[in-house]
Amino acid sequence: MCRFASVPNDALLEAADGLYGLDLPAFTPARDELAKSLRAEDRPLSDAVKRLRKPSLAAWAVNLLVRREAEQVEQVLTVGAALREAQTNLDGDELRALTRQRRQLTAAVTTRARSLASEQGQRITPAVAEQVEGTLTAAMVDADAAAAVRTGLLVSALAATGVGELDVASALAVPEAAGFTATPVVEQPPTPPDLHVVPDPDADAKRLAAAEQELAEADAEVERARQAHTAADADVEALEARSLQTQAELEELRRRLAELEDTADEIDDELTDARAVLASAQDDRSAADSARERAAAAVDRLRG
Incomplete structure (x- = not known):
């Protein structure tokens, strides 16, 4: 986090307010030019201006929205404050109604932000639009985020x-x-147009420097995207391998289950037959026991 303790906040905020209200491609050359012009008269302020970071495309779109559509943004933040109060008071019905209104508002205002950016020559992709809507949502659910959005910085x-x-x-x-x-x-x-304006002799050099910086930032973004793509590709390969292995194990378990079910059916049939043999043997044994008892009784009578 940068610290500007030695720089008057009013002067820095005034400078930042002007810079972050510019079109995105104009930010870097304007910041550098301002820092250069301030260097002789106010070195700490010049250094602080030079450290101001170029906004991301999503942040720039929100800053643009705050400056061009202040009433819409304030409506979003007002609903957010009411939503936080409803959460505090545990008002379920009001909370549900405000949540629906929050989603509708953030979607509508994000669409407006995309239109404004397009008017300034900047294309807002769906991914960047999600970041814009996420920022508006954060401002609705968090008071500090709401204050940050209002700054336009x-x-x-x-x-x-x-x-x-x-x-x-x-x-x-x-x-x-x-x-x-x-x-x-x-x-x-x-x-x-002012017909008496003298062309800036350094204009080409400034445009080249700005273009080179834009290119360097674009190269860095491409590298980050490449690394993310490589990591995602590796994850997909690993998960596909695990999926194939799991499917093979599942098929083996299904085959084994079918074999066990067949074996269980065979055992049930054999058990039914064995129970029938047991019942017949029990009947034979009972008949033999009865015959022996009769024979024993006859022997006893003859001996007596």
């Missing part, structure tokens, strides 16, 4: 997991910005 998306406290400070360009509210952007009619 996000550098990364927020996500409320429900486990532990939400790390809001690390998602802000200026961690001490709690309570700050982004300056709304009011659309101005286009101004006539």
Whole structure:
């Protein structure tokens, strides 16, 4: 986490407010130019401006939404505050109604954010849209996240997991910005071109430097995506192997079960036959016992 203890918060927040309201490609060159212009008169402020991080695409989209659609964002945050109060009061009916409203609002406002970004030449993919909606949801369920969204100074998306406290400070360009509210952007009619503007002789170099930095960041993102893809591919291969092994074991168990069922049927048949033989033997034994008793009685009579 960056610390700006030696820099006046008002000056840094004013600088950050302007920078994070710019189009995404303009951020880095504008930040570097501002830091350069401040270096002679205010070195600590210049250093602090230079350390301001470029926002992720999702964070930039939320910052844009806060400045261009402040009323919609405030509506989202107001419903979030009511939702937190309902949770505290354990009002089940109100909680269910507010939860449905929360989902509808975040989806609608995320769609608006995608439209605004498209107007600025930035395509919001479904994955980035999920991060935007996740940030709005976090702002509804967490008061600190709501305050962070209001600043318009996000550098990364927020996500409320429900486990532990939400790390809001690390998602802000200026961690001490709690309570700050982004300056709304009011659309101005286009101004006539100034025919007396002298071209910046360093414009090409600046554009090249900005493009090179964009390329470096894109390369880093590609590498992260490649590593994630490799890890996911390895997981899939391992799980496929386990699945095949499990299926083979399952087939063997099914075969063995069928054999045992056949054996059980054979034993049942043999048991039925054995019980019939036992019953016949018992009858024969009873008849033999009766005949012996009669013979013994006859012998006793003759001897007597």
